Amino acid sequence: MTARRAAAALLLAAAAIGAGAACTGVATSIGGKPGPEAGVLRGRLPARAAHVTHVDRLTDGIAASPDDPPRTELASLFASPDAFVVYDLGAETPIDCAAVDADGDDAYGVALSSDGVTFAPLWTAPPVQDRGMQPRAARSLHGSGRYLRLSASGGDGVYAVAELSAAAECPPRWPPVLAPQHGTPIDRSAATKAWAFAALAAGYVLVYRRKLPDFLKLLIAAPLGVGLALGFQLADIWPPPPSLRAPLLAAPAIVAAAVAIRVAVLRMGRRRTHVSADR
Numbered sequence: 001m002t003a004r005r006a007a008a009a010l011l012l013a014a015a016a017i018g019a020g021a022a023c024t025g026v027a028t029s030i031g032g033k034p035g036p037e038a039g040v041l042r043g044r045l046p047a048r049a050a051h052v053t054h055v056d057r058l059t060d061g062i063a064a065s066p067d068d069p070p071r072t073e074l075a076s077l078f079a080s081p082d083a084f085v086v087y088d089l090g091a092e093t094p095i096d097c098a099a100v101d102a103d104g105d106d107a108y109g110v111a112l113s114s115d116g117v118t119f120a121p122l123w124t125a126p127p128v129q130d131r132g133m134q135p136r137a138a139r140s141l142h143g144s145g146r147y148l149r150l151s152a153s154g155g156d157g158v159y160a161v162a163e164l165s166a167a168a169e170c171p172p173r174w175p176p177v178l179a180p181q182h183g184t185p186i187d188r189s190a191a192t193k194a195w196a197f198a199a200l201a202a203g204y205v206l207v208y209r210r211k212l213p214d215f216l217k218l219l220i221a222a223p224l225g226v227g228l229a230l231g232f233q234l235a236d237i238w239p240p241p242p243s244l245r246a247p248l249l250a251a252p253a254i255v256a257a258a259v260a261i262r263v264a265v266l267r268m269g270r271r272r273t274h275v276s277a278d279r
Contacts (some may be wrong), residue, residue: 038176039167040095041148044087047116051083052076053236058085058150063101063163063178064133070103070160072183075133077236078159084151085164086116094168095143099175100125101163104134106155110166112145119149127155133162137175186233187243193230194247197223202258 041059049055057076064074071077078084092114100108105127111119122143125136148166152159162183165176200223208217234240240248 037167037171037173039165040089040093041087041164041166042176046085047088047147048086049084051079052085053079055085058161058164061163061178063135063180065180065182066134067130067132068183069132069185070158071186071237072160073186073189074181074183075102075160075162078152078161080157080159081151081153083159084149087148088116089146089148092144092146095122095145095148095166096141097137097139097167097170097174098123098125098141099135099137099163099165100150100161101133101135101178102152102161103155103159104128104130104132106159107153108136108159108161109149109151109153110164111149111151112143113147113149114145116147119147120145122148133160135175139170139174186237187241190230190233190237190240190244191247193226193233194244194251197226197230198247198251198254200226201255205255205258205262 038061042061044059046055046058054076057074062074064072068074076085095112098110100110102108102125107127108125110122110124112122113119120143122145123138123141125138128134128136150161150164152161163178167174167176204220204223234244
């Protein structure tokens with residue numbers, strides 16, 4: 001195997017690794033439509049939301065394992081006490097029980113409204129002593145409304161919710177059965193993407209040749225995809241925490257070094273060609 005083919009093979013392997021790094025958590029459900037025991041919100045998207053990321057995670061049936069850090073790919077982040085989500089239940093609906101899986105040191109309020117404008121508090125999930133993501137649930141709430149709102153307050157200002165549930169009639173088992181998972185902290189996941197981007201982009205710069213097969217040239221999609229995923233993830237937690245400073249500074253430096261090496265090698269090749277031509 002020539003050096004060029006070996007480098008191409010390494011780039012293909014790095015592309016596979018980068019694709020894996022770009023994934024922040026994939027969950028599927030093979031159970032079909034949620035049953036009544038799942039409540040009235042499972043799989044439903046909010047009608048309105050403000051300053052909340054990844055609202056689909058709130059009702060996907062996947063909970064964060066107890067004590068998990070709040071900022072992971074499993075949770076929706078509420079930017080401030082002014083952040084909220086509002087669900088339209090379609091008609092005036094009784095709500096007798098509710099549950100949240102959320103950051104333990106904050107309070108999370110559930111409120112109901114008939115017109116979507118004026119909300120009355122239904123239940124507040126209080127902070128708990130245990131750190132990280134923690135489940136809280138309540139029964140016998142005896143509320144009614146067409147619109148349900150969730151907001152956060154108190155605590156350390158980092159608000160994260162992995163799951164929100166509510167039921168018109170409390171089933172015998174409450175809170176509902178969820179699929180707990182261990183999440184990866186966003187800063188760790190972003191650091192992995194930064195290093196993967198650096199490796200893929202630098203590898204592409206060093207391996208690229210005009211005569212390469214087209215399918216190898218298309219591998220530029222790998223660093224671009226990882227870079228795009230990194231950008232979206234950083235938008236969720238901007239400004240980045242101190243733990244991300246090193247990879248975010250090093251990644252472009254590595255790519256710049258690869259470009260410099262490539263330019264130097266090309267210049268050396270041209271000089272050798274000129275010397276040979278002169279002889």
